[in-house]
Amino acid sequence: MTRQAVHDHVANNQAQHLEQARRFMAQPSVSQEGQGMEECAALLLKYYRDLGCREAELAETPVFPAVWAYYDAGAPKTLAVYSYFDTNVVGEGWDHPPYDAVVAPRPPFNKVLYGRGAGNKGAFIAFLNALSSIKAVEGNLPVNLMFVSEGEEFVGSDHIPLLIDRYRHHLSKADDAIVAGACQTATGDVTLFLGNKGNLHIEYECSGERWGQGPSGGPVHSSAQPVVDHPVWRLVNALATLYDPVSNRVLVDGFYDGLLEPTAEDLELIDALAQRYEGNEASVLPGLAPGKVDRFIDGLSGRDLFLRYCFQPTMNINGLRAGYTGPGTLLWTLPNAAYCTIDHRLPPDLDPNVCRQKIRDHLDRHGYEDVGMKVLMAVPAQKLSVTDDVARAGLRVFDSWNVKPTVWPRRGASGPMGFFSQMLGLKLLGATGIGYASGHSAPNEFLVIEGDGKVGGLVELEQSFVDLIYSYAAYPNDY
Amino acid sequence: MTRQAVHDHVANNQAQHLEQARRFMAQPSVSQEGQGMEECAALLLKYYRDLGCREAELAETPVFPAVWAYYDAGAPKTLAVYSYFDTNVVGEGWDHPPYDAVVAPRPPFNKVLYGRGAGNKGAFIAFLNALSSIKAVEGNLPVNLMFVSEGEEFVGSDHIPLLIDRYRHHLSKADDAIVAGACQTATGDVTLFLGNKGNLHIEYECSGERWGQGPSGGPVHSSAQPVVDHPVWRLVNALATLYDPVSNRVLVDGFYDGLLEPTAEDLELIDALAQRYEGNEASVLPGLAPGKVDRFIDGLSGRDLFLRYCFQPTMNINGLRAGYTGPGTLLWTLPNAAYCTIDHRLPPDLDPNVCRQKIRDHLDRHGYEDVGMKVLMAVPAQKLSVTDDVARAGLRVFDSWNVKPTVWPRRGASGPMGFFSQMLGLKLLGATGIGYASGHSAPNEFLVIEGDGKVGGLVELEQSFVDLIYSYAAYPNDY
Structure with a gap:
């Protein structure tokens, strides 16, 4: 009954809750451009203090301040809550100014909240709103x-x-x-990922300076190639030893060592995915924009496709550059350096640092000791099971909302959440809020404010967060 | 005696000749930016008319107008004169405004003419000045x-x-x-190249659109790689089949077929080069900036180095691009396309179009039928012998100036001059003017106006052009 009172409080305070989200989104916080980071951190700090966190402070880092806050309810259980308040750059193509936090229709929705950061900043304020409603009704969390x-x-x-x-x-x-985030798709499907892969991101460099052959200090004219060694060709050949795009296998010795077979639980989840989405895989695979992929590797579909997506490590060239990188160049140079950035998405069984060392050893063995490897990121994976407390607490919220989630063994992408697992041994539950926000990489990013019966609006999003808190607090008892 | 009178005329009209060069250089003509091309063409057309060319006109092309002019002297011999009046872009770092055509000291020279286009536009006006002095004295050419x-x-x-x-x-x-150009180095050495290599320049594309696999219409998220084919890895592997940077050999079947051994004349020239520059090769090899190359391929030096430079075809990656091409990226994409631009410098024995077809066949045989090849340029080589009339006419000018030229069998770089050989069967003599201009790709480009005893100034440059015209007109008789 308390929970119903909190739900009512959420519903009765929507105007104020929406204003809170609008205010936070109106504050730019573009980390890639260093815009508004201090101001946004200060604003969030204020919100934590308003909520009643007695310990709350800016947490300086060498780059941008983070915010630390601790709400000590004197309760038996404690949840760590990871969030980020920076956003992608704005870019072109917005119908509404990205920091005006305009509320407008967007069919099929009567009301959405437009703005850069709607997905993370908007949804996180919904979570804080949910907590403030609990406090307003109960006096504590x-x-x-x-x-x-x-x-x-x-x-x-x-x-x-x-x-x-x-x-x-x-x-x-x-x-x-x-x-804390919204977990629905545009059509109202609910997706839960039981963890995510890790990420190892490396920039490779082959240069005359490192090699001691070829040009150094700048390019030479391409006509000198008969007598000058070539760092770009060297990088091309080094790369060709690393990966085979025909078998789609990493060729580094021992790279797959320790990779575990899917568990019985994993296979059950995969089977459920295949049953639900066979023939329609492209619509649910994360990271695929509509129409961009017609045919999957080896013609894979269904169970095999989902297994491969979840359980295989990757070696992805996401950037390649040498010499002049414009189109149709007529500049003729023999470049002194070539670069390639490669990211690996690694299942929890593969340690990013071990993989890095195996690649280094491989290059050395093949005579490429001089090829540079600069680690841009090394983030561990994280994984939870449907039997873990926090997962069960989340899943039974879906039950109470009569929602049948699509549960993935893991997401193929990565994030810093793995550090919470690796450094603290915590299980981390991904986004479970009943609501929908568009992606953070596009113009006209939005959060749905008034749902359409399938997709939740701000009320449902906040109420489902309320339920998650009560469900977790009570678990394994009913809530 | 007539020639001496012309030399005197050149010397006595330097102020006016310099002004003519300054006027032409003050007119920007940056083809890459489309700046001033029509105006510069019109100016050159006027100069040809002033010289007395009864046939002279703008020659429209689909891009920028060229200028055609015909001076019919009623003489027994006819020379075609190739020139270009566009310049490189200006870039940063100029001490003098690039279109002010400032005359100032530049040690060891008391006077140089600074400005973009000093090397080609400035020196070509010197050639026209030389012709006008001949006309002034003789009434005809x-x-x-x-x-x-x-x-x-x-x-x-x-x-x-x-x-x-x-x-x-x-x-x-x-x-x-x-x-018509200046042929001295900064220290007064005189270099003559008996032709140049051809150029085949190709842009390779591997893309989901062409392949029918992988992403098309844009990138997808890199986490999708377990199930999405990868155009960048495909291009890397296709490239690795084309060239071996260890043996420094093109791996395309039959690529070297038809490549001729150096002739006895070639070997004599190479031996002379080696004798003169053994141990100091980097100072004379065209296309090498100072200090950029410490060690040549396979530790080559002397005769072997010069042979390799002159007689081997190349396969040079001058640009490679895929995905994000900035440094240290944290963007994660599986790109839908990857590009590579490769230029080949081809001795006259290798036809650019035949080489292109061999590469196409190679890629097809290796299963890369979808890898696109776009020809950006295909220019034939051109070659002349020291026994050709125009070469002898040029070389005996050096004799009369007591200059011992460094004669190369050919230059490793290319230009459109090969079309005059290929389409008209003409032998083409490269730059022979006694003078020095700095490169066209740097700031503070200049032409020496007052020489230092080793390097010729504007007087010597024009007088040597006068001599070339008389030498050629009289050949094989004395001039």
Whole structure:
């Protein structure tokens, strides 16, 4: 009955709750451009204090301040809450100014909230609104909360380990962790990922300077090639030893060592996915824009496709550059350097640092000792099971909403959440809010404010967050 | 005695000759940016008319107008004269405004003429000045001249074949061809290249659109790689089949077929080069900036180095691009396309179009039928012998100036001059003017106006052009 009173409070305070989200989104926080980071951190700090966190502070890092806050409810259970308040750059093509936080129709929705950061900043305010409604009704929260809010997600989350270490005296007492976000698709499907892959991101460099052959200090004219060694060809050949695009296998010795077979639970989840989406895989695979992929590797579909997506490590060239990188060049140079950036998405069984060393050894063995490897990111994976407390607490919220989620063994992408697992041993539950926000990489990013019966609006999003808190606090008892 | 009178005329009219060069250089003509091309063509047309060319006109191309002019002296011999009046872009770092045509000291020279285009536009006006002095003294020229002046050298000289075809009724009567330019190094060495290599320049594309696999219409998220084919890896592997940077050999079947051994004359020239520059090769090899190359391929030096430079075809990656091409990226994409631009410098024995077809066949045989090849340029080589009339006419000018030239069997770089050989059967003599101009790709480009005893100034440059005209007109008789 208390929970119903909180739901009512959420519904009766929508105008104020929406204003809170609008205010936060109106504050730019573009980490890639260093815009508004301090102001946004200060605003979030104020919100944590308003909520009643007695310990709350800016947590400086060498780049942008994070925010640490601790709500000590005196409750038996403690949740760590990871969030990020920076956003992608704005870009072109907006119908509404990206910081005006305009509320307008967007069929089929009567009301959505437009603005850069709607997906993370907007939805996180919904979570804080949900907590404030609980407090308004109850005077306290049923769980202790430890908030780690970073401003560096879009520049690599480099300082999450530092933040975890700094607050380890508190965080070591957390029982579990969550990310608060909306989890529906545009058509109202609910998706839950039981963790995510890790990420190893490396920039390779082959240069005359490192090699001691070929041009150094700048390019020479291409006509000198008969007598001048070529760093670009060298990089091309080094890369060709690393990966085979025909078998789609990493060729580095031992790279797959330790890779575990899917568990029985994994296979059950995969079968359910295949049953639900066979023939329609492109519509649910994360990271695919509509119409961009007609045919999958080896003609895969269904079960095999989902297995491959979830359980195979990757070696992806996402950038390649040497010499003049414009189209149709008529510049003729023999470049002194060539670069390639490669990211690996690694299942939890493969350690990013071990993989890095195997690649280094492989290059050395093949005579490429001089090829440089600069680690841009090394983030561990994280994984939870449907039998873990925090997962069960989340899943039974879906039950109470009569929602049948699509549960993936893991997401193929990555994030800093793995540090919470690796450094603190925490299980982390991904986004479970009943609502929908568009992607953060496009113009006209939005959060649905008034749902359409399938997709939740701000009321449903906040109420489902309320339920998650009560469900987790009570687990394994009913809530 | 007539020639001495012309030399005196050159010396006595330096103020006016310098002004003429300054005026032409003050007119920007940056083809890559489309700046001033029409105005510069119109100015050059006026100069040809002033010289007394009764046939002179703008020669329109689909890009920028060229200038055609014919001076019919009623003489027994006819020279075609190739030139280009466009320049490189200006860039940063100029001490003097690039279109002010400032005359100032530059040690060891008391006077140089600074400005973009000093090397080609400045030196070509010196050639026209030389001709006008001959006319002033003699009332006519001793040879007929057919001028082909293009404005597209820096954008690929695409329309030289069209211009040759348009004026073929005249050009087919030419006996030989020349390029009028300064040929000294900064220290006064005189270099003559007996032709140049051809150029085949290709842009390769591997894309989901062409392949029918992988992403098309844009990138997808890199986490989708377990199930999405990868155009960048495909391009890397296709490239690795083409060239071996260890043996420094093109791996395309039959690529070297038809490559001729150096002739006895070639070997004599190479031996002379080696004798003169053994241990100091980097100082004379064209295309090497100071200090950029410490060690040549396979530790080559002397004779072997010069042989390799002159007689081996190349396969040079000058640009490679895929995905995000900035440094240290944290963007994660699986790109839908990857590109590579490769230029080949080809000795006259290798036809650019035949080489292109061999590469196409190679890729097809290796299963890369979908890898696109777009020809950006295909220019034939050109070659002359020290026994050819126009070469002998040029070399004996050096003798009369007591200059011992460094004669190379050919230059490793390329230009559109090969079209004059290929389409008209002409032998083309490269730059022979006693003078020095700095490169066209740097700031503070200049032409020496007052020499230092080793390097010629404007007087010597023009007088040596006068001598070339008389030497050629009289050949094989004394001049």
